[in-house]
Amino acid sequence: MSSSPALSPRGGRLALLVVGLCWLAVLFDGLDMFIYGSVLPHLLETRTFGLTADQAGDLGSYATFGMLVGALTAGTVADRIGRKQLMTGCVTLFSLASGICAVSGGVAVFGLGRTLAGVGLGGLLPTAISMVSDYARGGRVALTIGLLMTAHHTGGILSAYVAKWLVEPVGWRAAFWVCVLPLLFVPVLLRFLPESLSFLVAKGRDAEARALADRYGVELPAATGEKSAADRWDALLGLFRGGEWLQTLLYWLASFGGLLLVYGVATWLPTLMRGEGYELGSALTFVVVFNLGGIVGMLAAGRAADRFGAPRVSALWFALTAAGVHLLGVHLATGVTMVVVFLTGVFLNSAQTMVYATVSLRSAPDNRATAVGWTSGMGRFGAVFGPWLGGQLLAAGHGDRGFTAFALAGVSSTVFIGVAALRSARQPRTGGDREAVAAAR
Known part of the structure; x- marks a missing residue:
């Protein structure tokens, strides 16, 4: 760019x-x-x-x-x-x-x-x-x-x-x-x-x-x-050379779980909250609070990553997201639930962005856009799977397990991005590319 x-x-x-x-x-x-x-x-x-x-x-x-x-x-x-x-x-x-x-x-x-x-x-x-x-x-x-x-x-x-x-x-x-x-x-x-x-x-x-x-x-x-078609193909193959295939796969799996969470929760949050016994008006209010958290998270995640490192923030954010999503399956006092929904929105909507930040940080400059773009593209299969998964659980009479299933996706992304970060910790940093990170969102 x-x-x-x-x-x-x-x-x-x-x-x-x-x-x-x-x-x-x-x-x-x-x-x-x-x-x-x-x-x-x-x-x-x-x-x-x-x-x-x-x-x-x-x-x-x-x-x-x-x-x-x-x-x-x-x-x-x-x-x-x-x-x-x-x-x-x-x-x-x-x-x-x-x-x-x-x-x-x-x-x-x-x-x-x-x-x-x-x-x-x-x-x-x-x-x-x-x-x-x-x-x-x-x-x-x-x-x-x-x-x-x-x-x-x-x-x-x-x-x-x-x-x-x-x-x-x-x-x-x-x-x-x-x-x-x-x-x-x-x-x-x-x-x-x-x-x-x-x-x-x-x-x-x-x-x-x-x-x-x-x-x-x-x-x-x-x-x-x-770039010619040959150049783009060579850039893609570069993600799998020299043992990089495992690192690439870990990033893709983390992105899959992250977008499964984002779009699964976005689609089913009001319905699942109704299933937990909340009135329709309250269930829709949770959507408002969730997205307010998303706004705060998008503005705050970059600052946290600059200070503590994108890989650490990504892993921590996913872990906190998993905990928050799991708590949504517990019928708490409405005020407490509002706080949990807000914090879940803060972490969930920016955790995925930190995956892109991690990929960008660990990629060579001449291959960074390809690495981030394909991580985003593979993750979007999770975006397709998330809404389907919620529907299947509800159809089988297991709506109460919906939040647990989404929480497990957060745990898996925590593990994948954490392992990927540990494997690449000894590699020299190439510097972040925030434009490529945000473009993949």
Whole structure:
């Protein structure tokens, strides 16, 4: 990734514009991602479409499978059509897909809508991160990306309020119609969001790049050559040479468990809390508190990693997450449970990011992006498996074991990332790459 351009005061206004627009886009991304989990207790209680718990788990996995497809193809598509066009296309896709869910008359059509929404959701986030990295003020890239990531959890908070305000009085379809409203934001993106300077330079569109740079007082990034397919294949093989295969496998397994936790809990938290005896309103409030913890965790994790080291923080965070998730299966006083949910959100939503930080820290600079990207990609299979697992447990009448199963995923990630860190402790550090870490999120 090219370095961020130096910015004048006018360039600072451009950075604010880009970050603001991308923040809103990621907010809508979070709303659409979390809305299914927020309305799921109602769908199951009313037996909408005759929905069963195992079918509900499958539907949750459809969206995360779509996210896997979107994330893996986003870079290639963005290189062809530009980051701005891809962002607007992703917002359009997941908004229209929510409309399909809103008008669906059965599980099949609803599942199609969630799958298409997942493709848009998976493609948007890495593209938005690339955009803000391109325009972030010098030395503030990590801070800017951390700020952007808070939008995703803010969208999760918004999803809980949408469900609380609309589902009971109006119906679950109204919640998905709200998720269609980001279509109104698409013309704003087309009108005001500038194209990535790195993309313009890479494509030889020098006149456009220079005009934009002159308008806002931005220094153009240096042109970089694109890697060939052979170069990318060689970078991937490098992850398995010289005994590195075991280290790579440990990172992938830790990432699998981490994203299983993230998306499993995000999908099933309200339903599992209902199963523990909490009222629907309280169960949705837990979603708000969980995502508030996620915002705090995203802002705090980087500082902790800088001080104590990403591998240590990652292992500790996963262990604390496992303990917190397990405690959620115990019916405690509501106030105590709120604290546990908040702390679980703090650790869970940043533990996975610390896996990427660890991989980045222990990778050679010329292979770092490949190592982080593939760790993220393999982990996304866990994102598909997590919602399915929760549905299977509920369908088998073992909903009370859902939190225990997710806690075990946290324990496994603790072990995998801990062993990987110990094996590489004697290797020299290559220095972290926070942009690559955050881009994999």
